[in-house]
Amino acid sequence: MNHSTQIHYPNLPFEWIDVGTPSEEELRELAVRFNLPQPAVLDCLQSDHLPKFEVFEEYTFVIFRMFDEHSVHHPTNFQQLTRKLAIFFNEKFLLTIHRSHTQIIQKVAEKYCGDPLVKRPFDVVCKINKNVMETFQIPLKQIDKQVDVYEQSIFLKKKVPDLLQNLYRIKRKAYLIKRLNLINKTVIEALPHNHKKSTYYSDMYDYFVGLDSLTDEIYDSINSLLNLYLAISSQKTNDVMRILTAFSAIFLPLTFVVGIYGMNFEFMPELKFTWGYPAVMLGMLGITLVIYQWFRRKGWM
Numbered sequence: 673m674n675h676s677t678q679i680h681y682p683n684l685p686f687e688w689i690d691v692g693t694p695s696e697e698e699l700r701e702l703a704v705r706f707n708l709p710q711p712a713v714l715d716c717l718q719s720d721h722l723p724k725f726e727v728f729e730e731y732t733f734v735i736f737r738m739f740d741e742h743s744v745h746h747p748t749n750f751q752q753l754t755r756k757l758a759i760f761f762n763e764k765f766l767l768t769i770h771r772s773h774t775q776i777i778q779k780v781a782e783k784y785c786g787d788p789l790v791k792r793p794f795d796v797v798c799k800i801n802k803n804v805m806e807t808f809q810i811p812l813k814q815i816d817k818q819v820d821v822y823e824q825s826i827f828l829k830k831k832v833p834d835l836l837q838n839l840y841r842i843k844r845k846a847y848l849i850k851r852l853n854l855i856n857k858t859v860i861e862a863l864p865h866n867h868k869k870s871t872y873y874s875d876m877y878d879y880f881v882g883l884d885s886l887t888d889e890i891y892d893s894i895n896s897l898l899n900l901y902l903a904i905s906s907q908k909t910n911d912v913m914r915i916l917t918a919f920s921a922i923f924l925p926l927t928f929v930v931g932i933y934g935m936n937f938e939f940m941p942e943l944k945f946t947w948g949y950p951a952v953m954l955g956m957l958g959i960t961l962v963i964y965q966w967f968r969r970k971g972w973m
Contacts, residue, residue: 683786686793688766690777699769706767708760709733716758716769720751723855725862731760734797734859737852738776739807746841753811753848757804759797766793768800776803790872794864798872801860802879808849809883812890815842819893826901839898846891853884922963926956 681688691702696717703713712733715721726733737754747753757774760767768777780799784790822839825832832838860880867873933940933952945951 681781681785685791686764686766688793688796690768692770692773694769702767706765708767712760717771719756719771721756722750723852723859725859731762732864734759736801736804736856736859738774738804739811741810747845747848750848750852753845754852757800759800761793761797763792766796776800776807779803792867794867795870795872798870798876802876805856805879805883811845811849812886815846815890815894818842819890819897823897826897826904836901839894839901843891843894843898846887846894850887850891853880853887856880857884918967922960925959925963929956
C-alpha cells in the first residue's frame with residue numbers, strides 16, 4: 673500500500689506543498705486547513721478526470737494529465753495512457769496533488785526553488801505544465817519510429833505480421849494525444865489573463881504549439897500510411913481479380929466447344945472425320961492464343 677507524502681518546498685516567496693498518494697481523509701483535512709473547495713479536492717481522487725480549469729473564490733484549480741511511462745502497451749483511453757496531476761493555487765499559495773510518484777514536481781522544484789525570477793505560484797504552474805507536456809515526447813517518438821518501419825515495409829513489400837492492426841493501434845495512441853492536446857489548449861488559454869504576459873506562460877504556450885504541431889504531423893502521417901496500405905491491398909486484389917477474369921475469358925470459348933462436343937447426338941459429322949480430334953484441339957489452341965494476344969495488347973495480362 674502506498675503511503676502519502678507531504679513536502680514543503682522552501683526558498684520561494686510563497687508556500688508550496690506537494691502531496692503524493694493522499695487518502696480521502698487527508699484530502700478532507702487539507703480542504704479544511706487551507707479553506708479549499710471540498711468537491712474539487714475530492715476530484716483529485718478520481719482517476720478519470722480530463723484536464724480542466726476552475727476558478728473558486730480564493731483558488732484556481734487545474735488538472736493536467738501526463739504520460740504514464742508504465743501505461744499499457746496498447747492504450748485505448750486516457751486513463752490507460754496518462755496519469756493525473758491536480759493543482760490549487762492563488763497569489764501566495766501552491767498545492768500540487770498526485771496519486772502516484774512523479775519526477776516532474778521534484779524536477780521543477782530543484783530547478784526553480786531559490787530562483788529569484790520565480791515570484792508567483794502561477795510561474796511554477798506554467799513550468800509544471802510544460803514538463804507535463806514534455807512527457808508526451810516519449811510516446812510520440814516511439815510512434816514516429818514505428819511509422820518509419822511500417823512505411824518501409826509497405827514500400828519494400830516486406831511482410832509484417834498484423835500490419836493493419838498495428839497501424840490502428842498507433843493511430844489510436846496518437847489520437848488520444850491529439851485529443852488531450854485539444855483539451856489542454858482550453859486549460860492553457862483559460863489561465864488568468866493578468867499573467868499571460870509572463871515569460872513562463874509564453875514559454876509554456878510556445879512548447880504547446882510545437883507539441884500540437886508534431887502530434888498533428890504524426891497523426892496525418894499515420895492516416896496517409898493507413899490509406900496507402902489499404903490502396904495497395906486493394907490494388908493487389910484488383911490485380912488478382914483481373915488475372916482470374918482474363919483466364920476465365922480465355923477458357924470460356926473452350927468450355928463452349930467442349931460443351932458442343934459433349935452432346936450425345938447420334939449424327940455428328942465430325943465423329944467420322946479421321947483428323948477431327950486433332951483439328952478440334954488445334955482450333956482450341958488457336959482460340960486461346962488469339963485471346964491471349966488480344967489481352968496482351970490491351971495491357972490486361
